Amino acid sequence: MAIEDGNIEYKSIKKVIGKSANLKSLAETCVSFANAQGGEIVVGIENDATKPEANQVINIEDVNNVISRLRDLTDAVAIVNPIVIDDPNGGQYFKFRVLPSSRTIATTSSGKVLIRITDNSVPISGEELTNLAAEKNAFQWELVSNGRINWLNSDIQEVTSFVEDIQKSKLVSDFIKEKSTEEILEHYQLITSERYLTNLGVIWFGTPSQRARLSYPITVQYIVYNDLEEKIRKKDWHFHIHNPKTLLLEIEKEAIELSYTTEISNGLYRKQIRNYPREVIRELLINAIAHKRFTISGDIFIEVYPDRLVISNPGGLPMGITKDNILHERHRRNPHLINTLHDLGLMEGEGSGYDLIYEKLARDIKPLPSIESTLNKTSVTIYSGIVNKEALEIIEYIGQHYKLSQKEYTVLGLVASEKKISSTQLTQKLQLTNEDRMRNWIGSLLDKSILITRGVKKGTEYLLNPALFSQSKLNITPSLKTIDGEQLKHLILEFLKYNGEKSKSEINSNIQDVEEKDVQKCIYALVKDGHLIPSGSLKTRKYALAKKK
Secondary structure: OOOOEOOEEEEOHHHOOOOOOOHHHHHHHHHHHHOOOOEEEEEOOOOOOOOOOOOOOOOHHHHHHHHHHHHHOEEOOEEEEEEEEEOOOOOEEEEEEEEOOOOOOOEEOOOOOEEEEOOEEEEOOOHHHHHHHHHHHHHHHOOOOOOOOEHHHOOHHHHHHHHHHHHHOOOOOHHHHOOOHHHHHHHOOOEOOOOEEOHHHHHHHOOHHHHHOOOOOOOEEEEEEOOOOOEEEEEEEOOOOOOHHHHHHHHHHHOHHHHOEEEEEEOOEEEEEEOOOHHHHHHHHHHHHHOOOOOOOOOEEEEEOOOEEEEEEEOOOOOOOOOOOOOOOOOOOOHHHHHHHHHOOOOOOOOOOHHHHHHHHHHOOOOOOEEEEOOOEEEEEEEOOOOOHHHHHHHHHHHHHOOOOHHHHHHHHHHHHHOEEEHHHHHHHOOOOOHHHHHHHHOOOOOOOOEEEEOOHHHOEEEEOHHHHHOOOOOOOOOHHHOOHHHHHHHHHHHHHHHOOEEHHHHHHHOOOOOHHHHHHHHHHHHHOOOEEEEOOOOOOEEEEOOOO
């Protein structure tokens, strides 16, 4: 199956050539690529196929007409390299590239503005246009060469170290490793064809004075606060000594507060749990560097409070990314920097790495990250939290007896910390657009009887399977939060039997751990079935047992 993403789009030949062609739609795709980081459009392979039809023939005159028409239907869009390709199966298809528009905003001839977000062309209007204009410079900043610095005049020791790291990396193909030093630098867009350092090259192995001449180089402030939010320690990196890798390692070395742990007892043993998982710290730090907007002024801030950590970097979230879809959407502001960081094994290359962050926090039974974004700044807050010993023991027990995926561990951690969670709540926490996609995250947790469900459709609730943990000898404390509806009804009736007429809030306050909505649902059901009699107005309503006939 042809897989589309942020850099490639497949189109049926019928939608491009012939009576049913819709070139206006294809023009919108071209505009969306131009306003992002460019892309490739392949015509003649269906979305559910990997090859063209065996008897498909492409007329070069038709290709030229399509390209000419697309240029008429778009403005500030560069369409290049159209080529007809012969597939081994005997069929033909053609493809062409759309270059990123480096300075101007690309539009359709009718004035529509779109941008490519993952595999979608997303319309842009209103205030988002201002953000897009700011992003245009950010997209192309990496490749600009302002200082005309020959790479041989940079820090050669840094160059040698970079090339050695690339050659040792398990994520880099032998084809790239076998290139010469200069070819490797050019492959990663660190130098131009004239051998001058790009801005990205200056970041990696420019001398301190060369880095200082960048408009807004990477600068970092690390601040620690006490309980009164008074500064008690500060460290900053403003002297342009480090490239991204050595800066990351230096921060991890100096930021000792980020490695603090909390001790919990486990029988006769004591276990140390990090306040902030190491992998989460690494991912957030590298994200702050990788997604920084290098065209605006501002430091990266790492602020450590007794109960939380806040990491902020200049520039809002990339276009199309919000705090409510960051777990799934993929969009790169500095694609070439991200590519080098990925190939060096320093970050998740497919996106923001938030799937890893969610998994690690969920497995440690900690709150999910809190994200705030404006046009000029993005802040991520994670909490040290108080470790839920019981839920943590459950996660460890399952980890010892089952092999689960990253998504399954995320779901398991959320259910273990909540004890019971509705499908609607779980959908919101996982930023899913509909509950059908939940199956990919639930995975084998139901099949392996690790989780059980209660209710149907939107009323479905997920709970830990009591039978599984009765075998584990974990000494789990019972909670009314997981009580089923019929048992809760009996509990309410028993409470009113001994305490007389009570309001809904009084009933709820005396049945601890049970969610208010569950108590309310049972009260309404008992009234409907004639077991309870309501009295008073809506605000003062109370409930009493119905008299037996």
